[in-house]
Amino acid sequence: MRVAIVGATGAVGHELMKVLEQSRLNFSELQLYASPRSAGITLTFKGQQLTVQATPDGPIPADVILASAGGSISQALAPKWVEGGAVVIDNSSAFRYDPEVPLVVPEVNGEAALGHKGIIANPNCTTAIAVVAVAPIHRTYGVKRMIVSTYQATSGAGQKGMDELLEQTRVQLDGGVAGSKEFAHPIPFNVIPHIDVFQDNGYTKEEMKVAWETRKILGDESLQVSCTAVRIPTLRTHSEAITLDLERPATPDQIRDLLAGAPGVEIRDNPQEKLYPMPLTASGKYDVEVGRIRQSLVFDGGIDLFVAGDQLLKGAALNAVQIAEYLQEHGALN
Amino acid sequence: MRVAIVGATGAVGHELMKVLEQSRLNFSELQLYASPRSAGITLTFKGQQLTVQATPDGPIPADVILASAGGSISQALAPKWVEGGAVVIDNSSAFRYDPEVPLVVPEVNGEAALGHKGIIANPNCTTAIAVVAVAPIHRTYGVKRMIVSTYQATSGAGQKGMDELLEQTRVQLDGGVAGSKEFAHPIPFNVIPHIDVFQDNGYTKEEMKVAWETRKILGDESLQVSCTAVRIPTLRTHSEAITLDLERPATPDQIRDLLAGAPGVEIRDNPQEKLYPMPLTASGKYDVEVGRIRQSLVFDGGIDLFVAGDQLLKGAALNAVQIAEYLQEHGALN
Structure with missing residues (x-):
């Protein structure tokens, strides 16, 4: 399974990588994306150097995309990522109030995540x-x-x-x-x-x-x-x-x-x-x-x-990774 | 009319002096008291140097005493100050819940101050x-x-x-x-x-x-x-x-x-x-x-x-001086 982080160089992106390092999520590949000005930066994940790529204007070749690059980027690109076959766990407020999009805290309503149509929203931190x-x-x-x-x-x-x-x-x-x-x-x-x-x-x-x-x-x-x-x-x-x-x-x-x-x-x-x-x-x-x-x-x-x-953890990165773990444990990820 | 500050070297004492400098309270003399270790310090009031005295263990020769030296000092000494003829406006919590002692915010219940029996309590800042x-x-x-x-x-x-x-x-x-x-x-x-x-x-x-x-x-x-x-x-x-x-x-x-x-x-x-x-x-x-x-x-x-x-102002020093002003304006001070 391939995981991608969009917004990898931000504060939440940093925490996403730390949480993923300790996560029980079973995945084979991690891709890092950020704005073009951060492209080329290398970040360390489990001792390996990963290069940050510029977020493309279309699909991303991943099974799960953890998006934390702001509402306007999610609004514009998440539907394309879903079309490309990915499940998007979005940390912005772009889709939270869409009745078609589950808003999930796994300890509370994890089962709602299983009914997603491509996008799952991570709630506001508070x-x-x-x-x-x-x-x-x-x-x-x-x-x-x-x-x-x-x-x-x-x-x-x-x-x-x-x-x-x-x-x-x-x-x-x-x-x-x-x-x-x-x-x-x-x-x-x-x-x-x-x-x-x-x-x-x-x-x-x-x-x-x-x-x-x-x-x-x-x-x-x-x-x-x-x-x-x-x-x-x-x-x-x-x-x-x-x-x-x-x-x-x-x-x-x-x-x-x-x-x-x-x-x-x-x-x-x-x-x-x-x-x-x-x-x-x-x-x-x-x-x-x-x-x-x-x-x-x-x-x-x-x-x-x-x-x-x-x-940055339960209010953002941790909750997003826990949603992915919940999906995988319930056989709902590739 | 003589005013005394007990606890003159503390944060509230400092504000009491600043508020008194701008106050419409009509008084002829300001006495400053604090702990023995602060005795001898000089503080400036309206351009004059005033010497801080050690708080005595008995009456203070003042008409109004603004006390801000903590609950235990007020508890022990305020009754003696009252016996000596002073009106005590106390910033500690020592007397606030005594049904005989008015608890006063002049804008709200100034008239309660007029019924005092020597001590008026200043409320908690919050x-x-x-x-x-x-x-x-x-x-x-x-x-x-x-x-x-x-x-x-x-x-x-x-x-x-x-x-x-x-x-x-x-x-x-x-x-x-x-x-x-x-x-x-x-x-x-x-x-x-x-x-x-x-x-x-x-x-x-x-x-x-x-x-x-x-x-x-x-x-x-x-x-x-x-x-x-x-x-x-x-x-x-x-x-x-x-x-x-x-x-x-x-x-x-x-x-x-x-x-x-x-x-x-x-x-x-x-x-x-x-x-x-x-x-x-x-x-x-x-x-x-x-x-x-x-x-x-x-x-x-x-x-x-x-x-x-x-x-330090409405929550303490200002409110205390406003109580004294209220008393004076209602003819309730010497």
Whole structure:
């Protein structure tokens, strides 16, 4: 089986290669594609040097294409890749809301991937991290309302986002005035409640993605979701404060027991030992850290919790590779 | 009238002096007190050098004492200061929940200050910033439920907190491993969902303060409040994402109109122009920035908003001086 990465030189592409090196996915060949300006670069995979090629304007000779080169490239080229016979696992938002395209987090709705028509969408990073923790709760207790406030890392804007945070922090520490290019405002020591573009209803597209995609992945259009998406000066891992109103009351102990057995979750919830989810400990980790589990003070029998997940991994590269693994294990790949 | 600051050399003490310099409070003398190890330091006030004295173990010869030296010092000494004839405006949490002690944000419940028995409590910074925006909404539309997620600056832990952020960020940028002393974990490029001590119910004291104090200031024990308090790597200004469930439905335009005339509020809510509350713009400002005003997606007729307020100012020093001004303007000071 041949695997291709489109967008191999970006932050997610870098993580895709690292995850594939440790993956149980059985494949014989890895092809790397990126923009023409990155063509010719060599990258190391399992000790071998692979040369990055310019993404062609037509089919790619691969069985699975992991696409992470932005929405406009996916929009234009994914249909051609499918025509060429590949299954496309797309990390952009281009196809996520297409009713013909499954939106998949394997721990939650892996079976949806099996019904694909060529393209499978990888969810928004904030959504992927939240649903790993929320899906088991929804199945057992029925989530009616979900209120999310995010603490999102600069790597959500790719390697350039992280570079800007580091460079501009140094500028400010050296007595200068930090500037901005990747973000709407300087990010060092600041908080920016603005990720992606604003919609007519006053929410950003990032905030609405959490509502739209959580409903689609959980298969429950009645679920009410509200999000405030905020960029903060961290490098990687998105954290989220989540409040849940439940159909059937739950206690924190019940939720801890439930999530202790949930795939993709690491319970990190011992406040007396100063154990709770944090970017410092969640970065580089496959599992999403879940903690601060406590009874809601505004919803009877509701639950508050805090999650931290590496959005380059579970929020992007890891989830994409896990989709491919799921397909292969279910005999749905060549 | 004689004013004294206890805790003059701390971060809030520094802001108290700056705010007093610009205050309309009419006073003839300013005395500065701090720990014995800071005694003898001279600080400049309105161009004059004032010498810091060691806080005595008994009465202080002042009419108004602005105390910001921590809970244990206030607990031990404030009763003696009151016996000596002073009105104490206390920035610690020592007396906030005492039913005999008014907890005051002048824009919201200034009249409560007039009923004091010697001590007036200044609220927790997070609460003070939130209620400036929420109180007018509560009065007009009736807040039933309030869900708050905070983005709190290191200055909540005083000057040492800010110094640790700057120093340890430099350590990390230089390739070292950041450490921690003021915070439970390293704070550079991290998020710590732990401020103050944990309570039996799994909430931190900081989180419960927001619930307890909001109810006391608004005079409504039926108000349901839940908070997630999170320390992030910023220097000053706390930001807060707030979701409100209302008795009477409100539209975002109605809330903008209402808050446009509210004292202590600066509406900063023009997403298309990239205008919303941020530490970068709110730091050093007396007013609390309020923006991202939008219809709740989980409560019919409810409202989501985002606030940013300088917690050394409205969250501490400014509010304390405003209480003294209020007392003087109502003939309640010598």
